[in-house]
Amino acid sequence: MLRIKRFAVEHLEKGCVTDAANPRFSFALESDGQDISLKTAKISVNGWETETGEQISVPYGGEALKPFTAYTAALSATASNGETAEASVSFETGRLDTPWEAKWISDPKYRFTEKGISPKPMVFRRKLELAGKVKRAVIYSTAMGVYELYISGRRVGDRYFAPGFTSYKNYLMYQTYDVTGLVASGDVLDAVVAGGWAVGSFVFTRGNRLMADRQALLLELRITYEDGTEAVIGTDESWQVTENGPVQMADFYDGETYDANVDLDGADWHPAAKERLRVSPKILADYGSAVTAHEVMKPISKNTVNGATVYDFGQNFAGVVAIKVKGAKKGDTVVIKHAEILNKDGSLNLSFLRSAKATLTYVCRDGDQTYAPRFTYMGFRYISVEGVEEQNIEVCAYALYSDLTRTGDFSCSDKLLNQLQSNIVWGAKSNLMDIPTDCPQRDERMGWTGDIAVFGPTACFNFEMSRFLEKWLQDMRAEQFPGGGIPNTVPRQGYGFPTTMPDMAVGWWDDACVLVPWALYMAEGDTQILRDNYAMMKKYIKAQLFWAGLFSFGKNRYIWDTPGIFHFGDWVAPDVPQMGQWQARSKWTDTASIKNMCSRVSKIAEILGEEEDKAYYADLADKVSDAYCSVLTDGYGKLKEEFQSAYVLPIYLDMFPDAVTKAKAAGNLVKLVEKNNYCIGTGFPGTPYILFVLADNGHADVAFKMLMNTKCPSWLYEVKVGATTIWERWDGLDEDGFCPIGDDGTGGMISYNHYASGAVGDFLYKRIAGIEATESGYRSFRVKPLIGGGLTQAKACVETPYGTAGSEWKLENGTLTLKVTVPVSTQCAVILPDGQTRSVGSGSYEFSCKMK
Secondary structure, three states, X not given: OEEEEEEEEOOEOOOOEEOOOOOEEEEEEEEOOOOOOEEEEEEEEOOXXXXXXXXXXXXXXOOOOOOOOEEEEEEEEEEOOOOEEEEEEEEEEOOOOOOOOOOOEEOOOOOOOOOOOOOOOEEEEEEXXXXXXXXXXXXXXXXXXXXXXXXXXXXXXXXXXXXXXXXOOOEEEEEEXXXXXXXXXXXXXXXXXXXHHXXXXXXXXXXXXXXXXXXXXXXXXXXXXXXXXXXXXXXXXXXXXXXXXXXXEEEOOOEEEEEOOOOHHHOOOEEOEEOOOOOOOEEEEOOOOOXXXXXXXXXXXXXXXXXXXXXXXXXXXXXXXXXXEEEEOOOOEEEEEEEOEEOOOOOEEOHHHOOOOOEEEEEOOOEEEEEOOXXXXXXXXXXXXXXXXXXXXXXXXXXXXXXXXEOEEEEEOOHHHHHHHHHHHHHHHHHEEOEEOOOOOOOXXXXXXXXXXXXXXXXXXXXXXXXXHHHHXXXXXXXXXXXXXXXXXXXXXOOOOOOOOOOOOOOOOOOHHHHHHHHHHHHHOOOHHHHHHHHHHHXXXXXXXXXXXXXXXXXXXXXXXXXXXXXXXXXXXOOOOOHHHHHOOHHHHHHHHHHHHHHHHHHHXXXXXXXXXXXXXXXHHHHHHHHHHHHHEOOOOOEOOOOHXXXXXXXXXXXXXXXXXXXXXXXXXXXXXXXXXXXXXXXXXXXXXXXXXXXXXXXXXXXXXXXXXXXXOXXXXXXXXXXXXXXXXXXXXXXXXOOOOOOOOOOOOOOOOOHHHHHHHHHHHHHHOOEEEXXXXXXXXXXXXXXXXXXXXXXXXXXXOOEEEEEEXXXXXXXEEEEEEEOOOOEEEEEOOOOOEEEEOOEEEEEEEEOO
């Protein structure tokens, strides 16, 4: 029987409000038969109908959609065996460039000039006077700052940190809230607007007022009455404003202060005024992935330390604490601090938060009460609570992250590897916070490009990342420097690095403009993501070649080691202790970056039908490879200066001239790994690929020894000493679980929730489980499990655009049994360890072979 498993518009199965002129439709099928594929499908909406054999991102092609209108798209699918299925999906259009009747408003009396802090939250208020019985009521709203809405004290919606983090100079999202049945005449509509990213302190330099002098609100409540008349209640001078609400302070780094005794009705209300913004972004219906509350976290233990109660949640994560206080007296003050690790005396280790205070202060009213912050979040495993007796408070927490569908999973017979997979997922959850951040705890939480550049494939296996990454890449395109370089953080948002030459390019970090679209394309199969970013990619390669060739001649024009220019190099490589040593390796890492970019963009050009570009970039890739081998090696597979990444990158990127030289290079890498006791020695650029390089070049045993190693530095060392997320530095804790890092020149740069080296997940899925896309979107894929490391069982599944692909193997009494799941409309090549190969269509299959 054929069934439509998923039918989505703009990657959403429900709740889509879009300003896209040509929204995209995608669907997945299920069948209990084998070797089933889509024969044809019909999609119809708004009088338009198309017949298609595609299932991914079919664009609407009918008459112009009307603003503020609900539509239902119908889908009829016919399979290759003649079975049919039908489904529908509803969506709404947003404003579609309809001019706002509302005006931006703020408090003209409010000025704040202090550096390093966020402004006091503003509360805007309007009493609603309605003219009849309401048929439908919808709020369209946005802000400079982050905002929440309340109708007579009832919170509207469940998202945090609206309108989201974008390149505010270029784009600003608005949200849509259907409040039908929630509004009546006499209700009070409140909007609380904190500083957030746009106005509050941000970046470790703690700059503020980056995009606006103070917070501002833009809101329309559009009402349709039952008699058919319509009305718009918009922000204007009739609204009131105050800074004396219960939220006294709100800052992403420092936390939140809340006074439960404040009565908003008695606050110092005064008229709001029109506000002229310093920037003029395009305002669009929300196209990202909203931050919402997910898992409820409960403490697993508590202890009294230095008069404070310290709670352990057993899991490092990003989120907020929620408390219930019993029998409080007015003025009792509860202070909550957050940390990822403890000191030896059991108190919170706050040293690596740098300037971030990460503190909640709650001033009680009389009686029982509850509180959870709404305008901040923390990265933590532990909290300390002061100001209330232990028996008078209940504590839990909520994990916050963008609302991403979980698509992938992995498990095996080894408990440490299973914990590693959990650490990878929790590290991702903690840093997929509207943008891909680097860490959730200290005074940073920025959109560092290097982290997601290497982690992209792992992220796209575990989560459906389309809306999230499309939004972020749109900001990247908008913020690309005129010379082609990419800001090291996107959105840049006041971060002035690199300050001396803001137009320069930086290898591997800027590579995100190619690696992230490619990872998303391979996971989701939509060529539009490549086309949207193609011009940015080409411009970036031009910048790479300019900086590499500056002051250089001959083959050295392709060796990217420009004097006096900043590079990250082999960032946080554990085999050398100092930041300067990581950066000094840029000659190798960044030259490999040029080759990688040219090869990838040549392939992308081929996909997009750009044949001249394909040949041009392929030729460049060959020239860079030749330069690397000629200048940096002896010509026979040996680096003139040896370290793990210097071998990993050219082997992985196929830069050596022939198979013999490549094999010699792989052998030299093995010697380094063995000399290093099978410990990891790569930084950001090499870490995602080192196990692939070993396993795919005849050294699978060495790859497994490195993966299964529990000595420091290694992935499983972190697990062994209690990590529940991925660390920034491999040596973050000693064997006793305490931090050994002192002043090492990095300014206390140690995060215990930093997903970049979790890129090893890609090896777990593609090699151990063996699931690897051979065509974008898994239209065709391979299942070829790699057996080793003492593992006796492994399984993984991934929800592809076509359905669930799965691999599960078990090794017992010398026989391997492999179960494979293939989605409708896809093909799978199954390759067993004994060399047997089968090509199968959709369905579930079981294979077996004897192991040598």
